[in-house]
Amino acid sequence: MSVACEVWWSRPLASADDYLDTLDDAERGRFDAYRQNADKQRFLTGRVLARFAIARWLGTKPAEISFDATCQDCGKAHGKPRVIGHDDVALSLSHSGDRVGVAVTTGVPIGLDVESASRNATNDLINYALNDTERTALAGLTSDDAAAAFFSYWARKEALMKATGRGLKIPLRNITLSAPGEPPRLVAADDAALDPAAATLLDVDPGPGYRAAVAALTNVPVEITEHWASL
Ligand SMILES: CC(C)(COP(=O)(O)OP(=O)(O)OC[C@H]1O[C@@H](n2cnc3c(N)ncnc32)[C@H](O)[C@@H]1OP(=O)(O)O)[C@@H](O)C(=O)NCCC(=O)NCCS
Numbered sequence: 001m002s003v004a005c006e007v008w009w010s011r012p013l014a015s016a017d018d019y020l021d022t023l024d025d026a027e028r029g030r031f032d033a034y035r036q037n038a039d040k041q042r043f044l045t046g047r048v049l050a051r052f053a054i055a056r057w058l059g060t061k062p063a064e065i066s067f068d069a070t071c072q073d074c075g076k077a078h079g080k081p082r083v084i085g086h087d088d089v090a091l092s093l094s095h096s097g098d099r100v101g102v103a104v105t106t107g108v109p110i111g112l113d114v115e116s117a118s119r120n121a122t123n124d125l126i127n128y129a130l131n132d133t134e135r136t137a138l139a140g141l142t143s144d145d146a147a148a149a150f151f152s153y154w155a156r157k158e159a160l161m162k163a164t165g166r167g168l169k170i171p172l173r174n175i176t177l178s179a180p181g182e183p184p185r186l187v188a189a190d191d192a193a194l195d196p197a198a199a200t201l202l203d204v205d206p207g208p209g210y211r212a213a214v215a216a217l218t219n220v221p222v223e224i225t226e227h228w229a230s231l
Pocket of ligand 1: 165
């Protein structure tokens with residue numbers, strides 16, 4: 001037995017013109033509130049890609065898909081989206097730089113995170129994200145390998161946090177992952193929402209210059225199929 005999961009990748013849409021009408025009022029409000037055009041395009045692309053991916057998963061049309069992204073903390077529409085009318089379907093969205101990704105599955109909480117690996121992995125960033133065990137694991141690597149391993153750690157940790165739906169309320173350093181060079185695995189977590197015996201972590205591939213991972217809160221093997229969308 002295994003859990004099927006599809007991951008869809010896209011670059012941000014070049015123009016909003018053909019797609020703005022596909023947003024609902026809450027989504028349109030969020031699109032309008034972004035100041036930077038790049039943020040608007042990444043947000044819009046996430047919603048277009050999510051409707052496309054879920055519609056394909058369910059065998060229906062993108063226009064039939066609606067999301068409820070009510071934040072569990074404040075009630076605003078910026079939380080983890082769920083598919084209205086399909087409580088068993090789980091999705092997770094992520095954007096970074098020139099990549100937008102959506103993961104979809106059924107019956108299992110899921111998290112996707114993509115990180116641009118082109119920024120500088122400063123000591124401050126490393127100390128923020130990694131605990132002592134993980135920093136020690138980076139110490140023996142060349143600087144290029146350490147930077148690549150750091151962004152893999154980061155994407156894997158955020159994927160786990162996003163699977164729980166609690167996001168950054170789980171401090172990144174409270175999660176301990178397997179060392180670089182080993183298969184990705186949750187080793188320990190100082191948070192009741194994450195159980196190493198019921199968490200599966202897999203790396204996915206958004207292309208050069210990026211690191212990405214999918215986390216599923218299950219001990220059943222997860223079979224991921226990756227696609228690039230032509231929106
Ligand atoms: C979710 C979170 C980890 C985002 O990480 P990020 O690396 O900056 O951004 P990503 O592009 O990878 O992910 C953003 C997506 O995560 C999803 N998301 C939002 N809240 C989420 C949550 N609590 N759990 C899982 N996914 C969440 C959304 O789909 C969002 O994209 P969208 O708004 O365009 O739909 C981070 O924003 C967070 O912890 N948010 C919750 C707490 C918070 O700050 N709330 C706001 C104040 S009430």
